[in-house]
Amino acid sequence: MKNRDREKFPNVLNGIPVIDLESQKFLKVWQGPQHPGVTGNISLEVTLSGDEVVDLKTHVGYLHRGFEKLMERRKYLQCFTIVCRICVPEPDTNEYVFAAATEELAGITIPEKAKWLRTLVLEMARLASFLMWIGGQAGALGMGTIAQWTVAQRDYILDLFEELTGARVYHMYMVPGGVRGDIPDGFIEHVEKVMKGVEKVLYDVEIALLNNAIFKMRAKGLGYISKAMVDEYGIVGPNARAAGLARDIRKDSPYLIYDQLDFNVITGTHSDALERTFVRFREMLQCVSLIRQVINKMPRNGAYYTHIPNPLHWKIPAGETYVRAEASRGEYGYYMVSDGTEYPRRVQVRGPSYTHAIAVLEKLAIGTNLADLAGLMVSLHTCPPEIER
């Protein structure tokens, strides 16, 4: 690469390539808005020189549903039914963070059992989200089969969600004040059965994907994130951990009952797409371990819901807060402002893809091959719905 003749590539002036489209040396290509590996619609405006990306601009706006504005016209419990729709593959983080922010402003403490149940659902959602992601990552780099295996396992987790909450995708389980129901009879055995299946498939994935020579060659060195970039670009979650920074909100400022669980922060060193795959793969195994710990240690009896005032006339005291949780993609947070009425004054969602899919992707894409661009985008675990809310 170093010795390649770069005469035909654009001149770089003050760090920005000078692109003259009139010269006919460059080609503008739109990738998206549909991407098979990404849950949602996002468009990439790519400028190419040959098959090398010289400039990239992310375009969003295909999924804007105005949730933040809708929430200003709805009561707190009505808001709760729409927050889960902000991110499709992992809606539970939205539910938890919204409920936690509301509880903090209203001064409600939830029962111990509710904390365990919330942790169980959050970890199951994280595993489901990762199973969907690894299919996309493998598919984007030419291995469609992996997605067939892992998405099938995700479906079994959705079955568990259906058993526990009554819904497959949007659960609306972690209502402000606790959770909606206790675990049903036989649920623990079903969880164990699904976890065994997941472990078996992950073992297959390890052999087929993580040891695959073509996958390794394509993912190695793709989208390198330096440690200095992490803070400058606000990179969080597995993307930051793959760069060697042990940052995990579950460990750093534990919420729910994460301080009672035994787990380590998984970090990597090389910080490329391959390393991010390894980090997320190990986190999937960690999820399985955490789910087992939760169902084994969870108190069998006790209240799972605390009394809240009549939700139709529930006035939350004035104040503002920011509550965060570790989603599968990184830090997920809600900034909530209450003005003492029944309606929130403002709710803003901070999704990790807001930085990963725009500023970071635009930076990392420069110099990559067009064929690797989809792999790069999926390796950042992009989720466009949380950018637009």
Added chain:
Amino acid sequence: MMKDILKRLTEKFPISEIEEQRANMIFVTMPKINAVQCISYLKQFEGFTHLVMLAAVDYIEDGIFQLTYILHNYELHTDIGIRVQIDRKQPVMESIHTLWAQARTYQQELKEMFGIDFPGSPDIDEPFLLEGWQNIPPMRKDFDTLKYSQETFFPRPGRKHYDPQKYMKEKLYPDKEPE
């Protein structure tokens, strides 16, 4: 630790209000002119290296926009929220895109959704989510969503409309006399 930071901060900047939300989350209010200087100081000297978010709140009754910069310190695991009040009639704020690369996106969104200008921020005038938007910025409190949808979208002809209260009363208690 947080108390030491707050002490140094109050010595250096004219902070008008301090609100301790919880042990690791503090909100401070300061004048518009000192805010970016303070954020830069917190980033460089106090370890608040992570820009969590930049949000705006519309207080239409007071004629102000409140901008909230939430910064996070990874060493102490604490957050600080810098609140700045800007005039609603002249919503202009200094840009922080030189401090964090992702701030550009937040500012672009605030320009579109609230009409708050950040001169010098890259692509600030380009549409972010709403292409070809002609109305006032939609996240402002005086933007009437119902009026906008009635003017922009038209119901399918022949569609019946029920008043929910009446409909439920007829469905559930058809024999009962209306009160």
